[in-house]
Amino acid sequence: MHSHDASTEVLTQAVLRYAVDRIRLDPPPLDGPRTAAELRAMAGRTITPRGVGGLEALRVFSDVLAQATISTDHPRFLSFVPAAPTEASILFDLVVGASSIYGGSWLEGGGAVHAENEALRYIADLAGLPAEAGGVFVSGGTAGNLSALIAARHRWRARAEGRHDRTRGLIIASKGAHSSIAAAGRAMDADVVSAEADDQGRLLVDGLRTLVAGLSDDDRARVFAVVATSGTTNAGVIDPLDGAADVAAELGVWFHVDGAYGGAGLAAPSVRERFRGIERADSFIVDPHKWLFAPFDCCALLYRDPQLARRAHTQHAEYLDVLHTDDDHEWNPSDFAHHLSRRARGLPFWFSLATYGTDAYRDAVEQTLTVTRESARLIDEAEHLELIMEPELSVVLFRRTGWTDQQYQQWSDRLLADGTAFVVPTSWAGETVLRICVVNPRTTVDDVQLLVDSLA
Numbered sequence: 001m002h003s004h005d006a007s008t009e010v011l012t013q014a015v016l017r018y019a020v021d022r023i024r025l026d027p028p029p030l031d032g033p034r035t036a037a038e039l040r041a042m043a044g045r046t047i048t049p050r051g052v053g054g055l056e057a058l059r060v061f062s063d064v065l066a067q068a069t070i071s072t073d074h075p076r077f078l079s080f081v082p083a084a085p086t087e088a089s090i091l092f093d094l095v096v097g098a099s100s101i102y103g104g105s106w107l108e109g110g111g112a113v114h115a116e117n118e119a120l121r122y123i124a125d126l127a128g129l130p131a132e133a134g135g136v137f138v139s140g141g142t143a144g145n146l147s148a149l150i151a152a153r154h155r156w157r158a159r160a161e162g163r164h165d166r167t168r169g170l171i172i173a174s175k176g177a178h179s180s181i182a183a184a185g186r187a188m189d190a191d192v193v194s195a196e197a198d199d200q201g202r203l204l205v206d207g208l209r210t211l212v213a214g215l216s217d218d219d220r221a222r223v224f225a226v227v228a229t230s231g232t233t234n235a236g237v238i239d240p241l242d243g244a245a246d247v248a249a250e251l252g253v254w255f256h257v258d259g260a261y262g263g264a265g266l267a268a269p270s271v272r273e274r275f276r277g278i279e280r281a282d283s284f285i286v287d288p289h290k291w292l293f294a295p296f297d298c299c300a301l302l303y304r305d306p307q308l309a310r311r312a313h314t315q316h317a318e319y320l321d322v323l324h325t326d327d328d329h330e331w332n333p334s335d336f337a338h339h340l341s342r343r344a345r346g347l348p349f350w351f352s353l354a355t356y357g358t359d360a361y362r363d364a365v366e367q368t369l370t371v372t373r374e375s376a377r378l379i380d381e382a383e384h385l386e387l388i389m390e391p392e393l394s395v396v397l398f399r400r401t402g403w404t405d406q407q408y409q410q411w412s413d414r415l416l417a418d419g420t421a422f423v424v425p426t427s428w429a430g431e432t433v434l435r436i437c438v439v440n441p442r443t444t445v446d447d448v449q450l451l452v453d454s455l456a
């Protein structure tokens with residue numbers, strides 16, 4: 001273990017070669033899932049008292065385990081939200097791993113934190129947040145939403161000066177909100193109520209006002225946040241952020257915007273206007289591991305006033321208090337979310353932004369939007385398909401006329417099994433339909449044409 005000898009050298013070369021070869025695969029094989037029993041049989045026993053050796057463990061990974069993980073960066077991986085990390089971001093992820101950086105405090109990780117903050121600033125500027133805005137990279141949208149809502153609740157309770165310290169809080173979201181908002185409510189023991197959405201899943205401001213008007217005085221006093229979504233995951237529609245911000249302001253509560261998937265659209269001039277009102281958010285999240293071309297796992301969590309978040313999240317302990325001087329310039333990422341130790345997971349994103357420049361990001365997001373729009377046209381024109389709605393961002397929902405749930409599933413299974421594509425059915429207004437999500441600049445209209453043809 002901790003020594004650099006000849007066998008470490010051999011292993012170094014083998015692991016680096018594997019990583020470099022994987023980066024160069026264009027496209028990588030799609031691969032597909034195996035059952036736990038199959039993997040047990042194929043991988044054999046890997047954890048043993050004497051070790052199987054690095055080369056053998058690497059062989060098991062490349063021959064068995066890697067082939068049982070779907071390549072989310074395959075250009076025809078169009079389910080859920082795919083991934084499309086840039087070369088520079090992947091390469092730098094290796095560097096972050098090699099550097100033993102503790103990303104939780106300025107004392108230990110200041111250089112890395114400075115770079116992460118530059119990357120956060122790029123996002124804050126896209127959103128039009130003020131100069132004091134700041135935050136931290138957390139593992140994902142789920143963690144980001146929870147941390148933002150904890151800060152929101154903390155401010156509500158602090159303002160109530162003790163009156164609400166034991167009151168169960170209330171979050172107002174929309175029917176189209178991501179499941180992680182309900183999960184945050186459960187984790188925080190807070191209630192979540194949903195305002196009406198339109199038939200595309202977009203928050204209705206009138207519905208929000210009706211919901212607020214219908215609250216009892218007690219419930220009204222329990223509200224600590226209004227949550228809007230800038231890019232729903234299933235349909236890619238953006239809530240009217242300005243209207244939601246108005247209602248939050250009238251209530252005097254925190255306004256949180258969940259842009260985990262769609263927030264990247266801020267970089268694209270062709271859709272930027274649809275995010276109007278985002279600059280009024282008290283907190284905002286976007287996952288660079290979704291549509292900003294960073295590797296897993298990476299969510300940018302930004303606060304309008306980071307000091308509020310710091311009061312909610314800072315951990316105090318004898319061994320930690322050395323980290324909290326009175327220096328205004330200290331920036332301990334640990335203080336801005338529900339975590340302490342952390343990987344400097346924003347660094348691969350920073351390195352990629354620094355390498356290619358922000359214009360390349362704008363162009364890459366625009367390119368995926370163009371492919372999405374052209375794909376919607378193809379689908380709309382196909383006899384056997386029906387477009388459910390015009391895409392607002394990079395999700396296309398459509399149906400294959402006449403197909404049963406089972407036919408959709410069989411088609412999806414066959415495409416994955418033969419390594420062609422990964423597209424799973426979703427449900428829309430209770431009906432099984434198809435959904436593709438384009439975040440990979442390597443996905444082409446031809447890729448989508450191939451799907452269209454296979455559905456005939």
Ligand SMILES: *Cc1c(COP(=O)(O)O)cnc(C)c1O
Nearest residue numbers: 140141142178180233258260261
């Ligand atoms: C994906 C997504 C989340 C959850 O993000 P994770 O990174 O998967 O935790 C939250 N909200 C929205 C709108 C999303 O699309």
